[in-house]
Amino acid sequence: MLRSFICLAAGSAALLAAAPAAVLAQEGPPPAVVRTAEIVQRDMARTVMTPASVMARNDARIAAEAFGRVTFVAEPGDMIETGGLIAQLDDRQARIQLDEARARLARATSNANYQNAEADRYEGLAANGTVPANRLREVELARDLADQDLREARAAVMRAELELERTQIVAPFPGRVAERLIQAGEISAPGREIVRLVDIEHKEAVAQVPVAIAPFLEVGQEVTLSLANGTSQRAPIRAIIPVGDAVSRTFEVRIDLTGSDWIVGSAARAAFPAETPRLQAAAPYDAVVLRSSGSHVFVVDADDIARQVAVVAGVREGGYVAIDGDVEAGQRVVVSGAETLSDGRPVQELGEDA
Template sequence: MTSSAQIFAAFAGLGLLTLVPAVAVAQDGPPPAIIRSATIVERDMARTITTPASVVARNDARIAAEASGRITFIAEAGDRIEAGGLIAQMDDRQARIALDESRARLARATANGDYQSAEAARFESLARNGTVPPTRLREVELARDLALQDVREARSAVSRAELELERTRILAPFAGRVVERLIQAGELSAPGRDIARIVDIDHKEAVAQAPVAIAPYLSLGQEVVLSMGEGGSTTAPIRAIIPVGDAVSRTFEVRIDLAGSDWIVGSAARAAFPAETPRTQLAAPYDAVILRSNGAFIFTVDADNIAHQIAVTAGVRDNGFIAIAGDVAAGQRVVVSGAETLSDGRMVQELGEDA
């Protein structure tokens, strides 16, 4: 019996030793929760209204021909054309022949004009000496004036021929890309026929129809948020406000500058406009607010890295922030990642930037 008791006591001692660490862990509690945090800030925010918008180019034109002729060259769709660059070329042989003829007539008229002017000057000198009668002088002066008029007419004909030659070259009125060829090389063109469509993709804007009621809260240069589904969002200034409302829809046009953006012309977007005068409010990042069926709340972190659950009232959203009202203050740390598994009073640990 003595040996059995000793063995039992030994096993009991071992059992007590294995229970000690478990009790110690239970007393220490769970390890700190890993979180990321941000700071509650004060921002000027206002309730917004979202309306559909379309991305358009500020310069979008169908370029038409000004002369008749056969197309010998036309730029490919997708080609970038600088302002004044060649979009299409017509057969210019007839125009060049007409220009040569006009220049020849100008040279002939100029030579005759020079001769008649010299003759008029000689007869004026003779008339002062009384060598020739006045009637003869008037005849010579008339011939000189007619010759000079011929020179002016011939010079105008040269300018007209040069213009006709220029019209065989269809040039871009602004820099852009050819998005559609409306005629092919070898086809005959006529004045007014569309040749190509060119779009300025460097100067884009979003066009939105905003309710007339929010007109007092909009101004030129004001920053608004544009979103395009999974394409993300951007902040851009209002470039133009068209102060004429539609009598049926009670909306007016607002144009938002998108110069330099990579949004594709023709894309659908949504524009968020303020519907009231902005006021200073406490705000936290979107991810800080946890929405549940019983309300909204956030987790703040104190100086001892202890999380505290605080009920808040969520307000307007603006550029990644959401207005909150409750027992919070500007400058408090708020959990933005890892709050899903937190509980009130739990210790937390900030996740490093390199993690």
């Protein structure tokens, strides 16, 4: 029995000696919780940033075409459709002139009908030799004069209708009243500005671009626009004005912002390609960790082990940055939690619902 007790004590001592080693083997940093994304291949190019201004394609100061007292003006902020009423002038004088012109037209029409009937009758009588030829010529002259009076009366009616139409200032395009330049009760005259109408639906950004990058731009090409608050969007080039400024060596490019909610007059920045785009490995912005020693990313292998890989960051575009290093498309890189990682540490993917 003594020998059994000695063997048991020896076994217990061996287990106690081995225990710290096993515990130590199980110790170590737990898996880091991270988010990952794949490295992709993208056509990217070096860009040039230039200032741009958001403008409305239709922005006009609508003027009056007639003389008269203003009886109505649209309020600032009112949305006016094409042909909608912007302002109304006192139209009583114009309506009186139209009534007079219509009365003269009715009189001229009656006289022309009578003279034409008389000319037809005298032509029949002259054919039978009943009336002399000079009498027929007098009747025909009266008919021709009546026809000319009728044409003049019709023109007078059209002119009066136009004058009445001009008492209504209507919108030549859909837009919002940005500024009222005259008040109800004031006297307007031809050429007097009434309101400033701005088309807030059809907008564009206008940028002055260096002439040197002209070969890399074309109509329809998408570029990135950004505001000071960080808002950005991709938009196509609508027009390129191929006329450079001799002093600044720049030319104008207009970028389509139709339907955008950006405010007209906003200051923006536009990124234009300065070289022919080429296929490059790219990762999300947050994947690249910047340090004083250089830039690197953490690539996650099949065993969920993070490996630090040095890279050179390049072009930034559309939320991605080009990276040059020992990486390839399809590899997973850490995009959240990389700041506290170390080379060789196991990682655990954070679920989408976390």
